[in-house]
Every structure is written in C-alpha cells, then in structure tokens.
Amino acid sequence: MLSLWIGTRGLARRLGLSEWMEAAALFVIFSCQMLYGASCHISNDALLIPWTVFFLNAVIDSFETPVYRRTALVAILMALGLLIKASLLVFLPLAFAARGALLIRRTLLATGILTVLAGPWYLRNVLLYHNLTGTVDTTPGIGPAETNSRSLFTSVAQQHFSDGSHGALDRQQFLYDVLLINA
Numbered sequence: 423m424l425s426l427w428i429g430t431r432g433l434a435r436r437l438g439l440s441e442w443m444e445a446a447a448l449f450v451i452f453s454c455q456m457l458y459g460a461s462c463h464i465s466n467d468a469l470l471i472p473w474t475v476f477f478l479n480a481v482i483d484s485f486e487t488p489v490y491r492r493t494a495l496v497a498i499l500m501a502l503g504l505l506i507k508a509s510l511l512v513f514l515p516l517a518f519a520a521r522g523a524l525l526i527r528r529t530l531l532a533t534g535i536l537t538v539l540a541g542p543w544y545l546r547n548v549l550l551y552h553n554l555t556g557t558v559d560t561t562p563g564i565g566p567a568e569t570n571s572r573s574l575f576t577s578v579a580q581q582h583f584s585d586g587s588h589g590a591l592d593r594q595q596f597l598y599d600v601l602l603i604n605a
Contacts, residue, residue, distance in 0.1 A: 423452075425472040425475075425476070426451070426471055426472045426475060427448065427452075429472055429475030429476045429479060430447060430448055430451055430475055431444060431448070432475075432479050433475055433478060433479055433482075434447055434448075436479060436482050466506050466507060467507070469506045469507075470503075470506060470507055470510070473499070473502065473503050473506060473510075474513075476499060477496070477499045477500065477503060477513065477516070478516075480492065480495050480496045480499050481496055481516045481517075481519055483495075484496045484519070485519055488524060488528065490524075490527075490528065490531060493528040493531050493532055494531060494532075494535060496516075496517055496532065497517055497531065497532040497533075497534075497535035497536055497539075498535060498539065500513065500514065500516075500517035500532070500536060500540075501535060501536050501538075501539035501540040502539075504536070504540040504543070504544070505539070505540055505543060508547075508554070508555035508556060508557070509555075511554075511555070517532050517536065518532055518533075
C-alpha cells in the first residue's frame with residue numbers, strides 16, 4: 423500500500439495535478455474495494471497495482487528524457503511485470519515507446535533486456551504449454567446437444583462436483599454458472 427501511495431503521488435506530480443486533485447485521486451484509489459481484494463489475495467496480483475504506477479512513471483520519464491538509463495529502467499520494470507503476470511503483455515508496446523534519433527538503439531536495448539530477463543520464462547511456457555502465456559483451457563464447454571436448462575444445469579453440476587470436493591470456491595463457481603445459464 424505504501425508503494426502504491428508513493429507511486430500515485432509521483433504520477434500525480436508528473437501530471438501536474440494540484441494538491442487537491444492529488445488528494446482526491448488518492449482518496450478514490452484507496453476507496454476502491456477491488457484494491458483491497460487484489461492486495462489481500464494470496465498471489466502475485468497484489469504486485470500489479472504498484473507495478474503499474476511505477477511503470478507508467480518510468481515510461482513518462484523515458485519519453486521526456488530519452489537516455490539509455492531510463493530506457494533500461496523501463497525494460498527492467500517491463501520484464502518484472504511480465505514475470506509477475508502474463509496479462510501485462512498488454513503494456514509491452516509502452517516498453518518500446520521512444521522518440522528521437524536513438525530510437526533504434528533504445529528499442530534494441532529494451533528488447534535485449536526483456537529477452538534476457540523474461541525470455542526464459544516465456545520460452546518455458548511455449549515448450550510446456552504450447553502458448554506464450556502458459557494458460558491452459560480446462561473448461562470443455564457445453565455441447566450442441568445440451569440446449570435446455572435442465573441438461574445445462576446437470577452438465578454444470580457434474581463438471582463442478584465430479585471430483586468429490588465441495589469447497590467454497592466450487593460452490594461459488596457453481597452458483598455463478600447457474601446464474602449464467604438462467605440469464
């Protein structure tokens with residue numbers, strides 16, 4: 423939470439927000455229930471929020487003052503982000519945001535850092551899972567013959583409770599799927 427507060431204050435100053443607007447932005451950010459949900463969840467999702475703020479600050483610095491040190495910092499932060507969560511691939515173009523005469527050299531520097539730091543993990547994903555993000559689709563879906571809600575309900579129930587575990591997450595997912603069927 424402290425790193426998010428520090429990063430947000432830095433970003434607000436970079437954007438030229440007044441003290442009142444900075445306080446309002448901090449209030450909105452820290453009033454968001456999803457912030458606490460993501461930060462209390464035991465996973466690396468809690469790292470995404472402060473990473474985003476620091477990454478955006480670094481991108482702005484690199485774009486305003488195009489020197490190799492700042493380009494390297496953006497690339498290192500991007501590599502760390504890619505190791506935190508594969509969904510951060512969406513930020514990858516920002517790692518190459520550059521202007522000026524050194525555009526090609528800076529792009530090569532960023533590419534090299536990303537390849538060395540995050541490349542082995544993504545190569546592992548491709549070799550093990552045959553896709554870049556390492557996600558595996560485990561949901562078989564609903565067949566074309568199952569069109570009425572009773573058969574859909576039966577299919578969903580069998581899918582969720584076939585392994586004998588009746589944990590809270592299974593029940594929540596089951597209820598969610600039932601609501602989707604009846605929607």
